[in-house]
Amino acid sequence: MSNAAPWFDVLATDDLPNDDVIGIQVAGKDIALYTVGEDVFATDNLCTHGNARLCDGFLDGHEIECPLHQGKFDVRDGRPACDPVTEPLRTYPVRIEGSRVFLQIG
Ligand code: FES
Numbered sequence: 001m002s003n004a005a006p007w008f009d010v011l012a013t014d015d016l017p018n019d020d021v022i023g024i025q026v027a028g029k030d031i032a033l034y035t036v037g038e039d040v041f042a043t044d045n046l047c048t049h050g051n052a053r054l055c056d057g058f059l060d061g062h063e064i065e066c067p068l069h070q071g072k073f074d075v076r077d078g079r080p081a082c083d084p085v086t087e088p089l090r091t092y093p094v095r096i097e098g099s100r101v102f103l104q105i106g
Pocket residue numbers: 047048049050051052066067068069070071072084085
């Protein structure tokens with residue numbers, strides 16, 4: 001028996017944004033889903049600095065800018081990329097299978 005976290009079928013690839021971010025609800029979590037070129041990344045949607053949703057922010061390359069105080073995170077690993085954010089975002093593995101997007105959420 002495996003203890004691996006389950007994968008969730010969250011979206012059709014046709015519904016992915018184009019070099020942008022969207023917010024989705026998965027397994028009771030608020031998740032931000034990003035596309036950068038052909039790559040897809042997922043993080044918690046709530047900024048670690050305050051009560052702001054990153055899906056309302058601005059994606060520039062691999063960096064998401066929070067809409068509230070303009071802190072930035074790297075969406076690839078969740079690390080803070082600019083003040084005032086200091087705590088990393090949680091990230092989630094993403095897998096594309098056929099025309100569906102799956103997230104692993106434990
Ligand atoms: Fe996101 Fe302050 S709430 S930078």
